[in-house]
Amino acid sequence: MFHARIFVTRRPSILEPEGRAIKQALGTLDYDEVTTVRMGKLADLEIDVAERSEAERIAEEVAEKLLANPVMEDFSVEVSPVETPTAA
Amino acid sequence: MFHARIFVTRRPSILEPEGRAIKQALGTLDYDEVTTVRMGKLADLEIDVAERSEAERIAEEVAEKLLANPVMEDFSVEVSPVETPTAA
Numbered sequence: 211m212f213h214a215r216i217f218v219t220r221r222p223s224i225l226e227p228e229g230r231a232i233k234q235a236l237g238t239l240d241y242d243e244v245t246t247v248r249m250g251k252l253a254d255l256e257i258d259v260a261e262r263s264e265a266e267r268i269a270e271e272v273a274e275k276l277l278a279n280p281v282m283e284d285f286s287v288e289v290s291p292v293e294t295p296t297a298a
Numbered sequence: 299m300f301h302a303r304i305f306v307t308r309r310p311s312i313l314e315p316e317g318r319a320i321k322q323a324l325g326t327l328d329y330d331e332v333t334t335v336r337m338g339k340l341a342d343l344e345i346d347v348a349e350r351s352e353a354e355r356i357a358e359e360v361a362e363k364l365l366a367n368p369v370m371e372d373f374s375v376e377v378s379p380v381e382t383p384t385a386a
Contacts, residue, residue, distance in 0.1 A: 243347050250340035252305055256333045
């Protein structure tokens, strides 16, 4: 069993209005040190396979086919084993 | 200058319908190995301060005050220095 975290972000050249709005709100709260805010999506998956490479393949396919818009968005994937109390 | 990535996720006890819908779609695509999907939010901030501890403090305050709903959501923060070509 593996845990996969998928990060989906807009490509740097594409305007991201939600982050822009948050940046503006931060200005009114005097957080002037924050120069850029860009929002993205996060997906946490549990994948029940034996091999890490298999979990990575599935997570990348899920990101590509369902989660990310390939024209506007980039994605990256992090896979880690799920610790189970019964693991030797 | 630091880069902060803020992860906002629903608390495990709270239903997350978007992930449920994606899980269902994955079933019809024969990804039965994916047993759970939970969606969350991601914020990428650039913070123009000299000290990492200061960047961490600001990112945590931003997450707490603006990004996360403390009743339903948890957040975590990762801070890393931004490499600049002019750095000695």
